[in-house]
Amino acid sequence: MNAKAQKPKGTGIDPGYYDGVTQAIRSAAVKLLQEGEVATVVGYLPGRRNGTAGPALVTSVEQAQKLVFSPACVNNLSLYLTKAKKGVLKPGRAAIVAKGCDLRALAGLMGEAQFKREDVTIIGIACAGVYRSATNAGTPLTEATIAWKCRECTVHTPEGVDVVAGTLPELPELTPAEALEIARLEALPQAERWAYWHEQFSRCIRCLACRQVCPFCYCEQCMCDRNRPQAVEGSPRPAGNTAWHITRAMHLAGRCAGCAECERACPMDIPLNLLNRRMAKELKELYDYEAGMVPQEKTPLTQYREDDDQSFIK
Amino acid sequence: MPLSITEQNLRQLVDTLVKERKLVVGPKLTDGLALYQPLSSGQELSLAKLPRRSAKELFFPICEDILSFEKNKQGTTVNDVDRSHFPEAVLIGAPPCDAASPAILDAVFSWDYQDPFYLKRRERSTIVGIGCRQGDDACFCTAVGIGPDSDNGSDLFLTQLKGGGFACSVVTPKGQALVDSHASLFGEGAAGQTRPFEGKLGDKLDLAKIKKWLDEHFEDPLWESIADICIGCGACAFICPACHCFDINDEGGTEKGTRRKHWDACGFSKFTNHASGHNPRDAQNKRYRNRIMHKFKYYDDKFGKTLCTGCGRCIRACPVGIDIADIIGTIEAK
Numbered sequence: 001m002n003a004k005a006q007k008p009k010g011t012g013i014d015p016g017y018y019d020g021v022t023q024a025i026r027s028a029a030v031k032l033l034q035e036g037e038v039a040t041v042v043g044y045l046p047g048r049r050n051g052t053a054g055p056a057l058v059t060s061v062e063q064a065q066k067l068v069f070s071p072a073c074v075n076n077l078s079l080y081l082t083k084a085k086k087g088v089l090k091p092g093r094a095a096i097v098a099k100g101c102d103l104r105a106l107a108g109l110m111g112e113a114q115f116k117r118e119d120v121t122i123i124g125i126a127c128a129g130v131y132r133s134a135t136n137a138g139t140p141l142t143e144a145t146i147a148w149k150c151r152e153c154t155v156h157t158p159e160g161v162d163v164v165a166g167t168l169p170e171l172p173e174l175t176p177a178e179a180l181e182i183a184r185l186e187a188l189p190q191a192e193r194w195a196y197w198h199e200q201f202s203r204c205i206r207c208l209a210c211r212q213v214c215p216f217c218y219c220e221q222c223m224c225d226r227n228r229p230q231a232v233e234g235s236p237r238p239a240g241n242t243a244w245h246i247t248r249a250m251h252l253a254g255r256c257a258g259c260a261e262c263e264r265a266c267p268m269d270i271p272l273n274l275l276n277r278r279m280a281k282e283l284k285e286l287y288d289y290e291a292g293m294v295p296q297e298k299t300p301l302t303q304y305r306e307d308d309d310q311s312f313i314k
Numbered sequence: 315m316p317l318s319i320t321e322q323n324l325r326q327l328v329d330t331l332v333k334e335r336k337l338v339v340g341p342k343l344t345d346g347l348a349l350y351q352p353l354s355s356g357q358e359l360s361l362a363k364l365p366r367r368s369a370k371e372l373f374f375p376i377c378e379d380i381l382s383f384e385k386n387k388q389g390t391t392v393n394d395v396d397r398s399h400f401p402e403a404v405l406i407g408a409p410p411c412d413a414a415s416p417a418i419l420d421a422v423f424s425w426d427y428q429d430p431f432y433l434k435r436r437e438r439s440t441i442v443g444i445g446c447r448q449g450d451d452a453c454f455c456t457a458v459g460i461g462p463d464s465d466n467g468s469d470l471f472l473t474q475l476k477g478g479g480f481a482c483s484v485v486t487p488k489g490q491a492l493v494d495s496h497a498s499l500f501g502e503g504a505a506g507q508t509r510p511f512e513g514k515l516g517d518k519l520d521l522a523k524i525k526k527w528l529d530e531h532f533e534d535p536l537w538e539s540i541a542d543i544c545i546g547c548g549a550c551a552f553i554c555p556a557c558h559c560f561d562i563n564d565e566g567g568t569e570k571g572t573r574r575k576h577w578d579a580c581g582f583s584k585f586t587n588h589a590s591g592h593n594p595r596d597a598q599n600k601r602y603r604n605r606i607m608h609k610f611k612y613y614d615d616k617f618g619k620t621l622c623t624g625c626g627r628c629i630r631a632c633p634v635g636i637d638i639a640d641i642i643g644t645i646e647a648k
Contacts, residue, residue, distance in 0.1 A: 047635050049451040054635025055543045075634060079545070087597060088542040135630055203347075205367070205376055205552045205577065212547035213633045225584055233565050235377045235576040265633035267366060267549045269347050 011141050011172045013128045021069040021125055021166030025097055028123050028163045029064035032095050038121055039092030042080045044073040051138030055080065059090055069097070069165070072137040074130045074147070076215060076259040078105040082114045084218035095121035097165070099130070100155025103293055104257035105215045110295035112255075114218065117295070124158025126166040133264060148178040148273070149260045159293050182274055182281070197242070203268040204241040206234070210262035210272055211248065216255045223247065245275065253279040254301040257291045316503055317482040319472070323499040324480065325356025328406060330496060337401040339372050340408075341365045350405070350412075361407050361444065368555030368625065369412040370419065372405050373435045376552075377576035380431065380562070384570040397434045404492070406442040410464040411455045411625035413443035415555035417467040421617035422558060431575070440488045443468030444480070449513035452626030454639040457519045460623055462511045474509040481508070516639075519646050521610065521620055527645050528611040532603075540641055541602030543634045548579030550628035550636070556609065556621045559585075580604045606641060 029041040045056035046068050053072040057080065058064050077096055079085060098106055103124060110117055129141065129150035136145040143151070151174040158164055185193055211217040211224075223231045224244050232247065233240030249272075256276040263273040283289045286309050287300035300308075319327070331338045332354060340359045342351040348363040350372065382393045405413075416436060423432040446455075446462040455461060465471035470489035472480035482500060484490045493500055551557040561578040564571050578585060581601050587593045595601045613621035622638070629637050 048637050048640040049629070052635060057542055080543075085545075085598075134635060205548075207548035207552045207579070208582070209545075209547035209549040209631075209633050212545040227563070230563075230565065234561070234563050235565060235574045237377055261633070265547070265549070267553055267631040269366075 017169040024165035038095040039090040043067045043097040079215040082218040099127040122161040124161030201241040206236040209265040213265040249275040320479040328356035337403040340406040403439040409446040411623040414467040445473040452629040455624035458624040475506040537599040541599035551579035
């Protein structure tokens with residue numbers, strides 16, 4: 001499932017580019033906090049370990065001066081604006097640092113009335129790419145370590161944001177990986193494809209990192225937590241695991257913004273984003289819909305139209 | 315008397331134990347992912363990578379049946395799980411951060427309730443630990459008083475040698491029994507110089523000082539500052555060698571079903587949710603505080619042990635980069 005067969009190719013991205021984005025984020029964040037425009041900046045701070053960075057809810061100018069952007073800034077921070085994280089932001093407006101893929105999530109969340117555009121200042125990153133996994137931190141960004149989503153990215157340039165941080169460097173030509181993997185799986189006979197997913201889901205330990213890291217998994221009552229009656233077996237066993245992941249993929253169809261955080265967060269390396277991308281492909285084919293940068297209140301699966309495709313009803 | 319074993323003989327030992335119908339569990343690579351798995355041959359043993367999950371699951375499985383029940387016209391029958399079928403097991407190739415954990419967990423599983431599942435598996439298992447030769451910057455075993463050459467929890471302990479092979483030291487009678495029953499695979503006398511550890515080892519932290527701070531700071535701004543970003547998943551707890559909370563669920567239909575015990579995590583918002591709807595840990599930072607308190611205060615209060623072996627798994631796996639070594643280091647510096 002990974003690109004181990006290929007020889008890692010450097011991306012050739014100028015390291016100075018990341019410093020430029022960092023400076024732009026810092027000055028925007030400092031200004032917003034100093035002028036009282038926002039109470040919190042949701043951004044990235046460096047971690048203790050070499051080359052690492054993680055989410056931070058920055059409320060002081062002193063902290064804002066330490067904000068960074070690097071290939072280790074893998075997180076989609078938009079989840080901190082959802083009701084699942086209610087109460088962690090200081091009262092007042094918030095600013096958020098967002099890559100193009102995160103902007104799609106922000107648009108989706110606005111469409112679902114999680115927050116209003118006017119309540120959030122968006123610092124959009126002109127993004128050249130991030131690591132596939134936080135464990136790549138401190139290593140060069142290569143075709144092998146860059147996230148699969150970045151290899152097929154169409155949203156390098158942020159749109160509709162309040163501040164654009166950084167200037168895009170010359171971008172390397174990267175070969176798609178995820179699309180190829182989806183095509184490979186689709187070409188398998190059904191029994192083999194089922195065996196593939198059965199093997200993947202059997203590794204699941206139900207830590208629910210996929211759910212918790214997902215900006216769209218903000219349900220107050222998740223069906224997998226229900227026990228009266230139980231909807232999905234809560235114990236980590238293959239049948240319940242399969243039910244859980246398929247149900248989740250269905251619930252995200254037409255909503256998932258493709259940030260691939262579920263896959264990145266999975267400690268068992270289950271390629272969950274393949275399910276989400278496959279569902280996105282379905283939405284594209286059936287309804288010509290794809291997650292975009294503009295909030296939409298009514299998406300294909302939240303409305304009924306007489307001309308909807310009904311060929312699946314047999 | 316010092317003993318040694320060649321790598322070939324170590325693999326031969328696995329083969330022999332498998333032939334003896336023992337359950338042999340050790341690090342095994344599948345598609346690049348290392349996990350502790352039952353080995354079918356010595357060739358499968360892979361000592362290069364720290365397995366993604368700890369070895370606790372040999373004693374405390376991710377999920378296990380604890381009883382089954384059936385309802386019919388005659389009434390309800392409850393069937394216990396036959397624990398006499400639990401196999402004799404050998405855990406082989408566990409580094410000190412994994413080998414140390416069962417000895418820590420014994421305290422809680424044999425405290426007010428003797429957990430027959432855990433204890434039966436422990437009784438029937440022998441742990442062959444192996445000195446660790448490679449660490450990364452998430453490792454902090456030395457900070458919590460373990461080290462790459464620590465034989466805590468091992469029954470037999472292997473140390474890698476420069477020229478290949480291992481020096482063996484017998485730590486417990488179980489380890490001695492394993493050596494005695496396979497004596498031909500072991501050589502006598504030290505077989506060479508120890509392979510040096512590659513990587514940086516941190517200093518031991520003052521765990522008593524950390525505990526004292528925790529004793530006095532149940533309420534502190536630190537908790538919000540480190541854990542408001544916590545997303546409330548169970549990744550840290552599930553891959554931890556020492557976290558041992560579990561949930562019990564009845565699963566099945568109205569006629570019959572199974573009672574299952576499976577891993578749970580204090581990071582989940584439902585973990586302390588009362589039937590009334592009240593949740594005493596009603597914010598994520600309070601749940602994360604519990605993780606630190608349990609490891610470095612409550613377990614010490616109750617059993618005189620620290621509930622952390624410094625393996626660094628939670629640091630590597632946390633989706634939002636929460637770094638427990640950084641946190642206890644910060645507390646110690648206060």
